[in-house]
Amino acid sequence: MVSSGQIEFPGFAPEVPDLARYRWILANLSGGKDSQAMLVELMRHARAAGVVDRIVVVHADLGDAEWEGTAELAAEHAAFYGLRFEVVARTGSGLIDRIEERGMFPSADNRWCTSDFKRGPVRRLMTRLVREAEAEGHPGRVHILNVMGLRADESPARRRLLSFAHDSAYTCPCSYCAPRRAIADDHKARDLPVPKHAKTGWGASNTLRHVDTWLPVHTWSTSDVWAAVRPSGLRIHPAYAAGMPRLSCVFCVLASRSALVRAAQLQPALAARYAALEERIGHRFQADRSMADIIKEAEASPPIAAVACWQG
Known part of the structure; x- marks a missing residue:
């Protein structure tokens, strides 16, 4: 398309x-x-x-x-x-x-x-x-x-x-991977760093x-995506109609603040489960944002209409 x-x-x-x-x-x-x-x-x-x-x-x-x-x-x-x-x-x-x-x-x-x-x-x-x-x-x-x-x-x-x-991968014998593996093996044998162009990946x-x-x-x-999906006949997940811009985990660690708040409004029991988990393991959901803070904002805010998308 x-x-x-x-x-x-x-x-x-x-x-x-x-x-x-x-x-x-x-x-x-x-x-x-x-x-x-x-x-x-x-x-x-x-x-x-x-x-x-x-x-x-x-x-x-x-x-x-x-x-x-x-x-x-x-x-x-x-x-x-x-x-x-x-x-x-x-x-x-x-x-x-x-x-x-x-x-x-x-x-x-x-x-x-x-x-x-x-x-x-x-x-x-x-x-x-x-x-x-x-x-x-x-x-x-x-x-x-x-x-x-x-x-x-x-x-x-x-x-x-x-x-x-x-x-590509190290064990792949194709014409793309095999020459790179040979170069990588030669460098390793001589205790030299493998050049970037010889790395086959995992x-x-x-x-x-x-x-x-x-x-x-x-x-x-x-x-473009919506133009293909809407007339296709495929049913769309209701989370989109509720305001979510992406359908990843309910609470994605990469998600925007507004997306997390909206998700907590839609799934309060799951948000509480994450908050309890935070407390048990002593690790925040995001480095600068705890699920406990997200829940407080979700409870104090009206349903969020404009949810920001995120990168990742």
Whole structure:
């Protein structure tokens, strides 16, 4: 989708990969507007390429930390298009309990919530999909396209992402990763620092799977997203109508003050649970803001109509 409201960034032109070269196309669906728009755009291209049957929708379930009905809504979105749907989650304690176990909340500099509760579980699904392909007689490495609804205007870090990129890793034998690994090994053997251009990263690719990442709506504006979602027929989560600009965790550690206050007005019991957790572990929800303070403001304020979005 290209519209007059689309954000243009030099070097970040939208790219559409050859969908037919992938055995699996993994659509990461949060239930929020950006992943809905991603699914609409993905379906448009998958239908044209005749590969709709290769799409697997995955939802990373955050349990009590996410808005009620989010997982069910993601399943509904997948069913709308007749797609296979998988729910993944971290093995063990949920996000809120894990915060207590670690004795600290995630932060912008330490977003362990993303790696533990999203990236890790999704990679386990990739492993399972590889095994399925192998059982069906798929020869060689299994190619997987990991599709997400990340957008450049959500944060400086996301702005730096490419709309299409190989998810490189040290154990990946592809023509991109192998030469870099050789350079890195040579430098390590001589006790020299590995140059930046030789670092392969810690991506999802390995000896059994080749993983690429595609961000179909990376350069889209918020207006572009809603222009795709509203006429699509996909139901929108009620948190948006209640004033929330994004559908992440109910209380995201990166969220704006007004977003946290509005969330506390909508989910007071969960806010109280976070405040009690703060007191037990002796760590503030945000460095400059406690959940206890958010609750006081939520109780003293009328329903917030203008909720500020946030970066991250």
